[in-house]
Amino acid sequence: MTFDAYWAAVDDELAAIPGRPVLDVVPARTTDEATFYTVRTTSTGPYRVYGNLSIPKGDGPFPGLLITPRYGSVNNIPHPNDRSRYVVLGLMHRGQRLADEGFAAAYPGLLTMGIDDPSTYIYRGIAADCLRAAEFLMGLAEVDPARVAVTGDDLAVLTAARRPGFSTVRVTDLLFYRAMEARLKSCMYPLEELNDHLRGGSSTSALSTTLSYFDPSQHAPAVAGRTLLAVDDADWCGSLLSALPDPEVYQVTHLDGTDNDFLDAWLAQRFGVPAMSKFVA
Amino acid sequence: MRDPENATVEVELPTDFDDFWAAGLADCASYPLDPVLTEMPTLSTDNVIVYDLRFTSYGGLRIAGWYAVPRAGNAPYPGLVTIPGYISEPTIPKEWAELGYAALAIAPRGKLRSNDVFNPGYPGLLTHNIVDPNTYGYRGFYLDVVRAVEVLLDRPDVDNLRIGLQGSSQGGGLGISTAALLPDVIRCVAAGAPYLCGIMTAPTLTRSYPYEEINEYLRIHPKDVDRVRETVAYYDGLNFAPKVQAPTLIYLGLEDDVCPPETGFALHRTLTCEKTLHTYPHCAHHAGLPDVMRVVEDFLAEHLTPGR
Numbered sequence: 001m002t003f004d005a006y007w008a009a010v011d012d013e014l015a016a017i018p019g020r021p022v023l024d025v026v027p028a029r030t031t032d033e034a035t036f037y038t039v040r041t042t043s044t045g046p047y048r049v050y051g052n053l054s055i056p057k058g059d060g061p062f063p064g065l066l067i068t069p070r071y072g073s074v075n076n077i078p079h080p081n082d083r084s085r086y087v088v089l090g091l092m093h094r095g096q097r098l099a100d101e102g103f104a105a106a107y108p109g110l111l112t113m114g115i116d117d118p119s120t121y122i123y124r125g126i127a128a129d130c131l132r133a134a135e136f137l138m139g140l141a142e143v144d145p146a147r148v149a150v151t152g153d154d155l156a157v158l159t160a161a162r163r164p165g166f167s168t169v170r171v172t173d174l175l176f177y178r179a180m181e182a183r184l185k186s187c188m189y190p191l192e193e194l195n196d197h198l199r200g201g202s203s204t205s206a207l208s209t210t211l212s213y214f215d216p217s218q219h220a221p222a223v224a225g226r227t228l229l230a231v232d233d234a235d236w237c238g239s240l241l242s243a244l245p246d247p248e249v250y251q252v253t254h255l256d257g258t259d260n261d262f263l264d265a266w267l268a269q270r271f272g273v274p275a276m277s278k279f280v281a
Numbered sequence: 282m283r284d285p286e287n288a289t290v291e292v293e294l295p296t297d298f299d300d301f302w303a304a305g306l307a308d309c310a311s312y313p314l315d316p317v318l319t320e321m322p323t324l325s326t327d328n329v330i331v332y333d334l335r336f337t338s339y340g341g342l343r344i345a346g347w348y349a350v351p352r353a354g355n356a357p358y359p360g361l362v363t364i365p366g367y368i369s370e371p372t373i374p375k376e377w378a379e380l381g382y383a384a385l386a387i388a389p390r391g392k393l394r395s396n397d398v399f400n401p402g403y404p405g406l407l408t409h410n411i412v413d414p415n416t417y418g419y420r421g422f423y424l425d426v427v428r429a430v431e432v433l434l435d436r437p438d439v440d441n442l443r444i445g446l447q448g449s450s451q452g453g454g455l456g457i458s459t460a461a462l463l464p465d466v467i468r469c470v471a472a473g474a475p476y477l478c479g480i481m482t483a484p485t486l487t488r489s490y491p492y493e494e495i496n497e498y499l500r501i502h503p504k505d506v507d508r509v510r511e512t513v514a515y516y517d518g519l520n521f522a523p524k525v526q527a528p529t530l531i532y533l534g535l536e537d538d539v540c541p542p543e544t545g546f547a548l549h550r551t552l553t554c555e556k557t558l559h560t561y562p563h564c565a566h567h568a569g570l571p572d573v574m575r576v577v578e579d580f581l582a583e584h585l586t587p588g589r
Contacts, residue, residue: 256534278487
């Protein structure tokens with residue numbers, strides 16, 4: 001199946017399934033600055049996924065921020081700093097905590113679940129979860145459609161590529177990019193899962209084929225927004241950068257206080273809101 | 282302007298602190314450890330053998346871990362328990378086995394593979410039954426790490442005189458508590474960005490999770506503040522610290538929004554053992570990563586002598 005056909009099928013499946021979102025206020029996380037909700041909505045499968053949503057108090061519309069899920073069973077709740085400035089939605093994809101009714105993802109294990117066939121790969125559904133979250137966020141009346149960002153790893157690139165409307169993309173980590181090469185660099189997880197899977201008898205060609213649908217450099221040409229890529233090795237990321245229409249590079253310093261502040265300020269400046277450090281000096 | 286190094290962080294020591302933890306250890310001892318190791322061929326490599334580990338801990342719960350040992354080396358190996366962070370799942374510690382350790386990555390209760398019975402969720406663990414020290418969610422969680430050390434003590438391929446602890450954030454905090462509860466066993470502790478130290482002070486210094494969970498709890502239950510303070514005192518690393526006898530490495534990010542550096546400095550001050558402090562300006566919760574890992578490896582190698 002071609003790349004375009006694969007993803008068109010995902011879009012078609014998603015379009016046929018109403019999200020039927022349910023929002024519940026969380027008083028403990030609601031403050032003078034913002035109202036906090038849990039969100040449950042339906043993605044492909046059908047499967048109910050979970051999100052943490054916060055909407056600033058006051059007169060909107062506000063900039064929107066989608067946080068795609070990290071690789072792991074738990075995602076942090078959106079930080080109060082973000083909750084005060086953005087309509088922010090943090091997604092828990094299928095199998096992660098709070099979205100694990102019926103399917104609890106294994107770590108290690110999720111990265112290779114169903115990977116021998118692109119049509120059964122778990123990340124096909126996880127990508128759909130991210131796209132559903134994007135549709136939900138952009139449908140909120142409180143969100144300024146001219147100021148919507150997505151932040152995260154490769155899933156942020158994929159989401160921005162497949163859903164118009166993201167003017168800003170902030171990529172802080174990479175999982176699928178050149179994964180079949182990166183897996184050879186060390187025995188560190190999560191990429192070591194690919195090596196574990198191959199030891200179980202799978203073929204490198206099968207994994208390469210499936211992963212090619214998820215490599216962000218394949219999605220990058222369709223990303224319309226300005227994209228900040230925080231990188232450790234710009235040379236390694238060359239093919240991704242060259243595929244992005246409007247890239248910007250941030251060379252991480254590994255002084256994560258400095259890096260965190262830069263990444264926050266970059267997005268804030270794009271959307272005309274104050275920069276805020278998580279570390280209160 | 283904050284002055285983390287000189288800030289005052291105080292925690293009251295419960296009068297029955299030692300008895301409280303002795304009772305917990307006694308409960309653990311009432312259950313056979315019953316470790317079961319299952320070799321995992323596809324997870325193993327040319328250099329490392331990996332096992333799925335299950336054992337019995339506090340309250341009779343079965344707890345999981347990953348155990349990784351060198352495939353070819355001179356057993357007995359030094360033992361190393363790696364302790365996960367708050368939102369992290371333990372990864373298979375192949376990299377430590379590659380360095381010559383018998384490495385056990387513990388999944389304390391509530392973590393995946395150890396959450397059939399106890400599953401407070403994330404967020405949730407920090408405030409699970411936080412008004413009652415006897416049923417606080419962290420009680421079994423702390424003791425699960427102690428039991429993981431006992432698994433190593435039970436292993437013929439581990440040198441009982443060379444057992445260390447390593448972790449960052451929650452893993453750092455529980456390294457301190459475990460070393461305090463097993464002072465005659467633990468030979469060294471590497472604790473990065475230690476969490477669960479100055480537990481009632483930290484939420485006043487940050488709005489980042491997980492400490493923000495306490496602010497949220499008290500937003501809804503403001504009258505519980507004294508009971509919360511009473512409970513967490515039993516679990517505070519500052520109350521465990523004076524009991525640690527093993528050489529301890531502490532490393533801190535001076536702009537850590539997750540575990541405020543004030544609490545890490547307080548921990549360092551409170552330790553009376555041989556101790557080393559590394560601080561990293563402009564660093565947050567990574568506390569010097571990735572470069573600090575070389576410091577950690579050297580520290581552990583100095584005290585545990587892998588490859589001996």
